[in-house]
Amino acid sequence: MTLAANEGLADTSNLLVYSAMVVYALTFLAYTAEWVFGSRSKVARTAAALTAERAAEPQAAVPAPAITVRKGGSTTVLERPRIITRSANPSRDHVPDGPGAANGDEQGDTYGRIAVSLTVLAFLLHFAAVAARAIALGRGPWGNMYEFSTAFSMVAVAGFLGFLAARKNVRWIGLPLITTVLLDLGLAVTVLYNDQTQLVPALDSIWMWIHVPLAIICGALFYLGALSAVLYLFRDRYEAKLAAGEKPGALATSILERLPSSVSLDRFGYRINAAVFPLWTFTIVAGAIWAQTAWGRYWGWDPKETWAFITWVAYACYLHARATAGWKGRRTAYLAIIGFVCFLVNYYGVNIFFNSLHGYGGV
Structure with missing residues (x-):
């Protein structure tokens, strides 16, 4: 095991990761308080x-x-x-959104503003941790699974804050996002942590600064799209019950009324996946060019390459279904979730369970 080039700065990076986790935990509590105590939409309850x-x-x-x-x-x-x-099927296109939601009427209550402020602070600590590790190692901070995981969750939070900065009311995604970011960082520091700093010769390339960061960005944004698809499935079922005259449980009502309408969730996920898909295509092409430089061939059906292609096919099917078959709603939500599961298999499954030329980073 090779020690870090600058052990002091590497230790600082580790400390910053733990500090970010503490603030993320406080952020989780703030978002939970918003969901429990925050006011609903100004328009009215969804059922009404x-x-x-x-x-x-x-x-x-x-x-x-x-x-x-x-x-x-x-x-x-x-x-x-x-x-x-009278029509037996009332439209659900104009169901009012919850606090902080896309197309919602509220800009946010006190708990939501506190949660967003804490998210910004946690992100700054998180970014500082990733940057400190890069400086300490003198290379890109994504050479193994620990570094990839910390960078991945950082970019996911950056995407969320970017939507907020663009005045997109997406605060509804904060609670599930921060929950999974905490899980990701917990897994990174307990299971995936690796002191290895020296990269194999194949990684000593300019493509290390192109292919891998693009994969991280695409994966993080695909995750936001998949998260909206999961929330869509719950919200759509809730709206269907209301439209049928059924009365959902009190807990389901309290939670799901704080989400945007199913139409808003479906549209949000689609726009993300459609925008990221060309970037994912270029990521695969960049990897093939790098493979030619490093191994003398563009494509060899290595497990990592194969699952990257499977992920591409899954998202291509998702976009094709919406564009040509006119699919919307639950069927395309399932396709979006399947696409992101393929991405996770490509990352975790291949690295842990397969013998791959890409298994250089270790666990």
């Missing part, structure tokens, strides 16, 4: 909105068969009153 939507639905007038009355030599046609019918 759906009820009002049914009442305000356009009504169709269906004429009844006319009655013909013959009297003497003349014929009189009497019309029956029109029968008013």
